[in-house]
Amino acid sequence: MKPLNEMKVQFSSRSVNESFARVAVAAFIAQLDPTLDELADVKTAVSEAVTNSIVHGYKNDIGVIYIDVKIYENGRITVAIRDRGCGIEDVRKAMEPMFTTSPGGERAGLGFTVMQSFMDKLRVRSRSGYGTTVIMEKTLSQRQDS
Amino acid sequence: MKPLNEMKVQFSSRSVNESFARVAVAAFIAQLDPTLDELADVKTAVSEAVTNSIVHGYKNDIGVIYIDVKIYENGRITVAIRDRGCGIEDVRKAMEPMFTTSPGGERAGLGFTVMQSFMDKLRVRSRSGYGTTVIMEKTLSQRQDS
């Protein structure tokens, strides 16, 4: 199905760009006028995915992060976040709650769990050495114009 | 010279995306800590360029608009806005104040003039049948930490 509207944004994997990425996605889907909670959910999920690309995907290198946001009928959106970083060897394992390759953080290992619970669907495609794509989907409640 | 930071965004030439474009550019350059006035200047210039791509470049078709924002040392930014629309036959003439090919509007023919006065530099490259690129440059005041 063709999206009703689409935007793509790319930026270097500097942490200063993380809040930019969150707002870019939020500003685009704001045209659907979702609830505050829904928007917060999407922003949190985007943060987790972008942070993963910065921290795990590119490690200390600077690479490019690509985001593709599509708006479909009935408030359905997809957000794809892609890096050309190191990739994930075992995606299934990486997605397990509490699994992390950089332990020590306070909520380490919960990024994918957060994305999964804040969005309706989550798909992760990755190839070791080639990079990672996270595709998230959510249907935002449509405003009841009364 | 290599930019310190860069972001590229692309979106369909729907007027609902005009305000998204303004926010995307402004949110990215917010990292330079500009004043609200400086942000407003850049946003106004972006609006004019994006509106031109929507209204003149693609006319009633829906095409893709590309924006590339680069941040250099000392608060210098460049914003390039590109379309693959109809292009401009005589760029010099098009840039003259009050020149317009769609008369009737209240401030018709002042888009390029506005871009020129709200930014430090403006370059326009266009080829009939291939599209138009507007490149704007501005140096934002760096805050003196005192």
Place this chain on the structure above:
Amino acid sequence: IGEIRRYLRDNNPIRVSRSLRDIAYKAMQCKERLMNANQREPTIEEMAKEMDMPKEEIVMALESVVEPVSLYEPVYS
């Protein structure tokens, strides 16, 4: 009554458009305050500190109170 209240709340969640306008309104007040205090235009970072909110979020909120610049509206108000 609790149930009715919950019903109303569940069916009347705050929409982003309203929240953005609220933030923009606060931002304008904050700007005035800083202008008076410093005798100059505040930077976005100064506003962000004062409002305890990321710069980018304030930028997005401010957009919600901007009239869309259309081809047929005067740019100087």
